[in-house]
Structures are given as C-alpha cells and as structure tokens.
Amino acid sequence: MRVMLVDDDYGRMALLRQALLSGGNEVVAQLSPADDLLHAVSQCQPDVILIEVDSPSRDTLESLGQINRDRPRPIVLFASQSDADTARRAMRAGVSAYVVDGMSSSRLKSVIDVAIARFDEHQALRKELAETKTRLADRRDVDRAKGVLMQRRKLTETEAYELLRKMAMDRNVKIGDAARSLLAAAELL
C-alpha cells in the first residue's frame, strides 16, 4: 500500500514508517500538519493517509471525499467503510486514517493495525518516560529528606530511611511523596 504519514511527532513517525516498510508497504510522503496536504495527496496518490486524531488539519482531509470533480479517486474516512471496532480502536490509540474509497479491506486493516500498535507503543513509551522521570525525582527527594532527618534528629542513614518509610506507610503514600511533604514542612520551620 502507498501510505502518506502526517504527524508533528517525528519520533512516532519514524517508528511507524519502519513498521510499515517492514510490512512491505511504501511510505510515499511524510508531512507535518502545516504542510500543503491537498497538494501532497494529488502529487503522491496515496492509498492510505495516516494522521493523528487531534491534528487540526484533519478537517482539510475531510474535504477530499466531497465535491471533487478533479479527483478521480475519492478519499474517505476509514470509519465509513470499515468495521466500527477497528475504527474505534484507532481513535483511542490517537490515529485516524483516510483511505481511497473501495480499497480492499484486508490489506487496509493490516496497515491500520500496524498504526494502532505503533501509536499505542509510542503512548506507552511516553508514559514510561514520565514514570522514569518520577522515579528519578523520588530518589532525589528521598535522599534530600534523609539528609534533613540525619541532620536534625542525629540519625544514621539507615535509621533515617526506616523512619521515612514508616511515615509513608502510616499515611498510605509513596515514599517519594512522604519525602516531599517532609521537605516542605522542613522548609517552613
């Protein structure tokens, strides 16, 4: 299939491109949403256009199936010719597809499944990155809170950590959060 990608997240676009190429597809254009999409469509004649659900430029693609004397291959939203379940999964993953009307549905579905998988994976990556950042922040704050306890209560490092952990357990919060509230309190005193 001839696929056109429209995304302003270059990391995600690269992931998706790789996956599509290894599935035997051709990526005929990679664009950012601010590019001239209609011109690119008429130049590259894609079978499928994959675009982020929340891209403002989707409304431009919506017009491809409408009032088109000079476009012999009307392009429609994937949802209008497919199983509702795949369309819904795609939207939840954050990708929508515009396809040439009448395109064979089994090959189309494989392209869209690849897109859903890559968008999901990318979302998971972003979440993981955010979690890693939180973990790093936790370790930093726990270290600082231990320092405060060691200095003010004259505790050893192990004792300070045990106390911090007990505080977290008593209040039913994560140790990082306990450390942050202790630091905030220490700042006030």
Place this chain on the structure above:
Amino acid sequence: MNVNTTSAGLEKKRLQIGIIPLVDAAPIIVARDKGFFERHGLHVDISVEASWASIRDKVVAGMLDGAQMLAPMPLAATLGVDGIGTPMLTALSLNLNGNSIAVSEGVYRAMRLTRREPVSAGRALKALLEHDRIDGRKPRVFAHVFPFSTHHYELRYWLAASGIDPDRDLRLEVVPPQLVVQHLRDGRIDGFCAGAPWGAVAELAGVGQRIVNTHQIWNNSPEKVFGVTREWADAHPRTHRALVAALIEACRWLDEAEHRPEAAQLLIDAGALDAPPATIRTALDMPVPGDPFFGPGLVFYRNAATFPWVSHAIWFIRQMQRWGQVAESVDAAAVAAEVYRADIYRDAAGPLGIPLPDTDHKDEGVHAQDWSLSCSGGTLAMGSDRFFDDAVFTLGGGQPA
C-alpha cells in the same frame, strides 16, 4: 449541591463537552464558569478539540457527551454523508452571525472596494477573476472550515449570487480556522470565510482585510448548535434537557450588553483560544445599532436565537443538495424534523418561563428590519432575515407567510 429542583433523576451528572477554539464557544464556557450548569445539577468538563472531525468522532465514540457543532453537522451525520453516519440531533442553537470573509492584502488592493458589503465585493471579485482568466493565472483559492459548515454554504451562496461558479472560477479548500491567517500570509490561500476572531486577527497581523460579514449575506443566519448523538439523547432525556436549559440561561446572560466584557475575560482566561485578547473582546462587543458591516454582531439569545428552527435545517439540506453533497431525492423536511428537535427545546425551556414560538418554521428573506412574532407566551422580538440578493426562502412554495 444544586439548587434547581429539575436536577432530580438526571441520568448522568458528570459530562464532557467538546468545543472548538472560537469566540462562539462562549455559551458553553459561560455556562460552566458562571454556574449555569451547576444550577441544573450538572458538572461539566470542557474539552478543547482541534478539529470538527475530532468533535464528530469523539461524540460518536462516546468520549464526549455532546459538543459545540456547526449547524449543518448533525444533519450531515444523520444523512450519512459525513464519513461516519451516526444519527445526531440538536435541540439548541448556540448563536447567530459571527463569520466574515477576508481576502489577502493583494486581492484587497486589486478589488478597489469603496464599501465592505456583498454586492460590490462580489462584483469586484468577479471582475478580478475575469482578469485572472484572461492573464492565464491559475485559479484563486478561498478557504472555508469544513465540508458541512455554515461558512462553506455562505461562501458558495455569495459567490454564486455574484455570478461566480464556486467550482469552476476558483478553488475552495478547507483550512482549520487557527491556520487561516498563516496560510493567507504564506500566499497559499487568497481569502477565507471563518468565524470570529480570525478575520480580525488577519487584519491585526496586516495580512488581510475583511470584505464581507456573513450577516450581510443572510441577516441573523444560524451558526453553531449544541449536538449529541440520537442514541445519547434517547438514553439521557433529563440530562439533555438540563443541559439545554443551562445553555439557554448562559445565552441569555451573554446577550446582556454589560456582561460582554466579562464574557470576553472568561474566554481569555479559559485559554482555549490562541488569538490576541483584543480581537476576542472586539468580537464580543455589541456593535452600534444599525452597523452596516456587523449588523447586531454575535447574537446568542435575542431574536429567538436559541430556538432550533426546523426551517433553518431545511435550508442547510437544500444547500447540500444544491452543491451535490446530498441526493435530490432526500426528503429534506423529514430529515430536518428528525434532527432539529424543537420539541425537546420547548420541554427544556418551558420551566424557564420564556416566550416560545408556536411554530417550528419561519420564512427567510422576508424581513429587512426587526419584527415581532406573536406566540402564546406573548411576543418574541425577532431580527431581520434578509438575503443580500433579496431571495425568499419559504416552505409554502414561494408565498411568504
């Protein structure tokens, strides 16, 4: 805590409502920030969406309970021509007027307009396009915002009535409103029809000039509606009515002139609109009476603005048929009555004690001035409904009521 007794038995109280970053999203933002939703027992979270396509998809998927929509969108959805074909309905019009047609500085200079109004602007544009054709220039490009938009039909109406074939003499493209100014600057489009504040933003940026206000094309023309899927409306009848009542109250609040500056501030503070604050304020200012360009400006409540006139829906379906989006065989009156639910509006508005029209239809193009409509609850002050080419749109077959 809610103070309104009608909140008893709401099927759902916590709701997600979608809006597009435009000044006429004001009723929804006002209903949230001035407590109108809350008074009806509703907790509403507003989700700012990037495109009309995403509004439609998320309403269909149930990720949004309802949304600000272009008036023709629920019709296109029910007619099955919008790509998804999930039946939708509206029981509330959110506003009248508000769009403008702007052209690039270059086109503006070439048009040499002395007045900003549709007849002379149409004539000047037609002359310019004739010149282009003789010079062998490639077709000009005008943008609107969605295939099923008031902007699209208003633009086509104006062009066609000016003797310009919108499919042959120029090219129409869809550009999202937040990108029109950039596209005009880059020379990718020559003009656009978009909602407030984007025409003013183009002027402020020095890249374009407004030449026609859509009020001048069709006085007090319907603009946005509050839309839901038919399935959602059937499953949440009480919640739906509470939403409509809260939004009517927000629209009434918005049409008190002294509230407009506060409304502008709410929109600016909500951060939904990435436009210069001055243009948001100006778009909400009430023009001086009789302003030849803006007319009454954005109207949210006056002139029975909140009522979902079934005749408006018929007008939109006729435009879809005129431009080949929908088959001639479609029964416009039947579909319109299915989608524009004046009965639900009356249910919701009844407890508010406001005058309600006795009929679901009104003729268009028959009042050049403000007029009044008598109804069982008293009289309703109505606005002019003139088309710039003096056309008359009646359902009785030509004879105005």
